[in-house]
Amino acid sequence: xxxxxxxxxxxxxxxxxxxxxxxxxxxxxxxxxxxxxxxxxxxxxxxxxxxxxxxxxxxxxxxxxxxxxxxxxxxxxxxxxxxxxxxxxxxxxxxxxxxxxxxxxxxxxxxxxxxxxxxxxxxxxxxxxxxxxxxxxxxxxxxxxxxxxxxxxxxxxxxxxxxxxxxxxxxxxxxxxxxxxxxxxxxxxxxxxxxxxxxxxxxxxxxxxxxxxxxxxxxxxxxxxxxxxxxxxxxxxxxxxxxxxxxxxxxxxxxxxxxxxxxxxxxxxxxxxxxxxxxxxxxxxxxxxxxxxxxxxxxxxxxxxxxxxxxxxxxxxxxxxxxxxxxxxxxxxxxxxxx
Amino acid sequence: xxxxxxxxxxxxxxxxxxxxxxxxxxxxxxxxxxxxxxxxxxxxxxxxxxxxxxxxxxxxxxxxxxxxxxxxxxxxxxxxxxxxxxxxxxxxxxxxxxxxxxxxxxxxxxxxxxxxxxxxxxxxxxxxxxxxxxxxxxxxxxxxxxxxxxxxxxxxxxxxxxxxxxxxxxxxxxxxxxxxxxxxxxxxxxxxxxxxxxxxxxxxxxxxxxxxxxxxxxxxxxxxxxxx
Numbered sequence: 001x002x003x004x005x006x007x008x009x010x011x012x013x014x015x016x017x018x019x020x021x022x023x024x025x026x027x028x029x030x031x032x033x034x035x036x037x038x039x040x041x042x043x044x045x046x047x048x049x050x051x052x053x054x055x056x057x058x059x060x061x062x063x064x065x066x067x068x069x070x071x072x073x074x075x076x077x078x079x080x081x082x083x084x085x086x087x088x089x090x091x092x093x094x095x096x097x098x099x100x101x102x103x104x105x106x107x108x109x110x111x112x113x114x115x116x117x118x119x120x121x122x123x124x125x126x127x128x129x130x131x132x133x134x135x136x137x138x139x140x141x142x143x144x145x146x147x148x149x150x151x152x153x154x155x156x157x158x159x160x161x162x163x164x165x166x167x168x169x170x171x172x173x174x175x176x177x178x179x180x181x182x183x184x185x186x187x188x189x190x191x192x193x194x195x196x197x198x199x200x201x202x203x204x205x206x207x208x209x210x211x212x213x214x215x216x217x218x219x220x221x222x223x224x225x226x227x228x229x230x231x232x233x234x235x236x237x238x239x240x241x242x243x244x245x246x247x248x249x250x251x252x253x254x255x256x257x258x259x260x261x262x263x264x265x266x267x268x269x270x271x272x273x274x275x276x277x278x279x280x281x282x283x284x285x286x287x288x289x290x291x292x293x294x295x296x297x298x299x300x301x302x303x304x305x306x307x308x309x310x311x312x313x314x315x316x317x318x319x320x321x322x323x324x325x326x327x328x329x330x331x332x333x334x335x336x337x338x339x
Numbered sequence: 340x341x342x343x344x345x346x347x348x349x350x351x352x353x354x355x356x357x358x359x360x361x362x363x364x365x366x367x368x369x370x371x372x373x374x375x376x377x378x379x380x381x382x383x384x385x386x387x388x389x390x391x392x393x394x395x396x397x398x399x400x401x402x403x404x405x406x407x408x409x410x411x412x413x414x415x416x417x418x419x420x421x422x423x424x425x426x427x428x429x430x431x432x433x434x435x436x437x438x439x440x441x442x443x444x445x446x447x448x449x450x451x452x453x454x455x456x457x458x459x460x461x462x463x464x465x466x467x468x469x470x471x472x473x474x475x476x477x478x479x480x481x482x483x484x485x486x487x488x489x490x491x492x493x494x495x496x497x498x499x500x501x502x503x504x505x506x507x508x509x510x511x512x513x514x515x516x517x518x519x520x521x522x523x524x525x526x527x528x529x530x531x532x533x534x535x536x537x538x539x540x541x542x543x544x545x546x547x548x549x550x551x552x553x554x555x556x557x558x559x560x561x562x563x564x565x566x567x
Contacts, residue, residue, distance in 0.1 A: 028461045028496045029468075056437050056464040056536050065468070068498030076491075127511050137514060138366075155515070156501040158490045164483045173454055173481050184457070185484040188491040227482075234484045241483075 007070050008040040008063065015040060021077070021190055025069045029062070030055055040066060076159045077190040084108065084242040085146050087129070087162075087269065092140030094121070094293025100141070102294045104287070108242065111260055111270045113280045116289035122273050125289060126245055129271075130163040131155060139292065163271075164239040166231055167247035172219045178202060178230065179215030185238050197237055204262055205233035208254045210323070225253025232259045236266040246272045257282065257312075278315055281308040341426045341523040342416060344440045346433045346466045347450035348459075352476035353430050354383050355507030356450055358390050362510065363517035364426065372424040374415050376408050376431035376440075383430070393422070404431065405438040405538050412440075413529040420527075426520060439465035441535040446523035448516075449500075452477040453489050460489075460496040465536040467493070472501045472519055479506055 007015065013036040015022050026033055031047075038046070044063050052058055086107040091100030106112055114122050121139075128141045132150050135142050143150075145162075154160035174181055182201050186194030198215065206212055209229035213222060222230065232254065235244055244263050260282055263270050272279055280286060281304050288295045321331055347353050354375075361371050373394040375383045380398070387394035395415070399407035408431055419427035431440050441447035449470035451459065454477055460467060467473060473493050478486050486504070493502055501519065505512035526532070543549075543559035 024495050028492070030461065053537065054437075056439065056468075058536070061469070065498060069495060072494060072498045076494075123509060123511060127514075131515055136518070156503065158487075158494045158502055161487075161490075165478075166483060167479065169480055170482050171480060172485065174457070174485060181484070184488055188488040231482050231484070234482075239483055239487065 008044075008066065011039055012036040012043060019070070019073070021073050022070065024073075025066060029057070029065070073190065082160065082162075082240060082242050083146075084269075087243070088144040088147065089125075089129070089294070090142040090144065091294060092133075092135065092137075092142070094139075094291045096291060098293065100139075100293045102297070104294075104297055106269055108267050108269055109264050110285070111264065111272065111283040113283040113286035114271060114273045114289060115275060115280065115286050116295075120289045121292040122289050124292065125287070125294065126163065126271065126273070129243065130161075132162060159240060161241050163243045163245050164235050164241035165245045165247065166228075166235060170227075170231065172222065172227055172230075174219055176219055177215060178213060178217045178219055178222070181219045182234060182238070185234060189238060189240065191238075201230070201233045201237050204236070205229040208232060208259050208262070210253065210326075223253070229254045229259070232262060236262045236268065242267070243269045243271060246270065246274070278308070278311050281305065281311065340416065340420055340424065340526060341520070342412075342419075342442070342445045342526055342529070343426065343428045343448060343520055343523060344442060344445060345428055345430045345448045345450060346438075346440050346470075347474075348436075348452075348455065348463070349432045349434070351450045351452045351455070352474075352505075352507040353432070353450045354386055356474055356476060356505050356513065356516070357428055357430060358386065358392065359505070359507060359510035359513035360517045360520060361390070361392055361428070363514045364520065367517070367521065369425040369521070370423065371426045371428065372419050372422055374412075374427065374429040376404060376429065378404050378432075378434070393424075403539070403541065404434055405440060408440050409534065409538065412442075416526075416529050426523075428520075433463070433466040435539060436462055436466070437464050437539045439469060439534070439536055439538075441465065441469055442529065443533045443535055444524060445526060445532070446471050446520065447535070448472045448474060450474045450476060451493070453481045453486060457488055457492050460492040463496075468497050469535045470497060470500050472503060472516070473497055474503050474505050474512075474516060476505055476507050478504050479508070 012033060044059050047059065086105050089102060089104045091102035093099050114125060116122050124139060128137055128139055129143055131137065132143045132155060133141045134149060179198055182198040183194050186197050191197065202215060209226045211223060211226055213226050256279060260270060272283060274280055281300060284300060286298050288298060324331055345353055345357060357373060364371055371392065373387055373392055375381055375394055375396045378399050381396055384394050384396045397411055412429065416427060433439060447470045449467045451467060451473065453475060475490065490502055503512055503516055505516055541560060543561050544556055549556055
């Protein structure tokens with residue numbers, strides 16, 4: 001007897017007590033619970049023809065769906081979604097069928113920039129990573145996880161999404177408060193101690209953004225900077241995806257250095273598609289994409305790292321002026337930039 | 340011949356997803372035809388024509404759209420066989436959420452977008468819950484967290500389906516959808532095949548053109564709300 005057989009023999013009460021998330025099965029399928037003392041199998045068998053017909057259901061399919069639901073949710077709850085140390089990109093070929101001479105290993109905690117003009121193949125590279133390409137995409141690249149071929153079913157599994165994305169165009173659309181929103185996200189991961197997570201995320205988001213907000217702030221009233229800050233903090237602490245792709249977050253009104261540190265600190269690999277020198281130099285390496293292929297990989301030089309300090313100074317000065325503008329002051333532009 | 344039924348709420352991005360996937364399928368030298376089922380008017384045939392995609396339009400007008408679909412789809416398949424297509428894609432909107440054009444033994448796709456709100460997977464019936472592949476669109480404009488929450492809700496509503504994110508504008512994910520379509524089961528005829536779930540029924544005086552309100556005008560299959 002396998003486990004799903006056992007589950008459908010449980011009474012609804014026992015099921016709900018033992019697996020609180022099973023409540024959602026009834027909710028999402030529009031199934032009213034009247035008598036919690038009967039077994040799931042008896043419950044499904046007791047549903048009348050007219051009711052099932054109204055809901056577009058049938059008993060056989062519903063029982064099958066119940067078993068799949070319980071299997072899936074158990075997997076999401078119990079499996080550590082990913083245990084990733086590194087990913088490897090093995091070269092394929094570019095648009096002119098020229099082979100890419102590349103064998104790039106990226107480890108947890110690394111920041112890698114992707115540079116290249118529009119249409120050069122940045123998105124395709126990211127799509128190859130996201131899809132865990134196995135020489136079966138137009139580029140013929142192969143992606144390895146921890147040095148080996150990842151299980152094929154990860155491609156379609158919600159809980160094994162390799163890449164989380166953050167971009168300038170993204171907005172919050174849910175009509176809830178910040179606190180409710182994070183709780184929803186934590187619940188969607190079937191995490192129990194969502195309260196602690198929520199506080200942690202709001203705390204860190206406030207560290208990234210200049211303007212404070214709290215649990216009760218409506219999600220959709222957050223400013224651009226606050227939204228970006230919350231997205232970064234939430235992705236760092238609640239997203240299962242080990243790779244975070246940041247796309248063109250240039251003037252997002254958040255402390256970008258701290259944002260990257262936060263993500264790295266939560267064992268993420270950060271990929272940034274950017275042409276902002278300040279962001280690009282924060283990376284350890286940059287992948288140069290051209291004509292649909294990886295042309296080369298540049299290691300950030302010590303000279304460039306020194307230059308980053310200078311760029312940071314300039315950026316700080318601009319931040320200072322931005323703050324002055326926000327506070328309604330006159331700008332006194334000195335010669336800080338010239339020296 | 341492979342028949343793919345694509346359904347989804349209005350404006351969820353069905354046409355864009357189909358066009359992007361066909362682009363990928365054409366690169367693989369496959370011949371594809373599209374059927375667009377709609378109610379009143381559609382301009383989608385022009386969109387398909389602009390991409391050099393053969394399409395035919397079926398407008399249900401005053402008929403129930405899914406009943407119209409099911410009484411035409413076998414003729415459509417014969418037409419597609421005559422045109423020697425490799426793949427026939429049928430696109431239809433599930434207008435009442437209880438409808439579903441999905442057929443047993445034919446790959447069923449449901450397109451749904453991230454902007455619809457987290458209660459939408461609950462509200463959409465068999466069109467989503469019985470689909471083989473659920474395509475989520477508009478992921479580029481909502482936050483990562485909302486994408487994850489939405490995907491889980493869909494997973495709960497359809498625990499066995501393949502969930503795929505496709506960007507209808509850039510085509511990201513369309514190659515993967517094309518691969519799934521390419522491996523769909525071949526069929527030779529629809530005669531005798533079954534819908535995955537019965538369609539909503541109605542056979543009452545209003546089906547036949549009655550417009551006057553009142554008890555003495557309500558005849559046939561009439562059902563009353565419980566108000567107290």
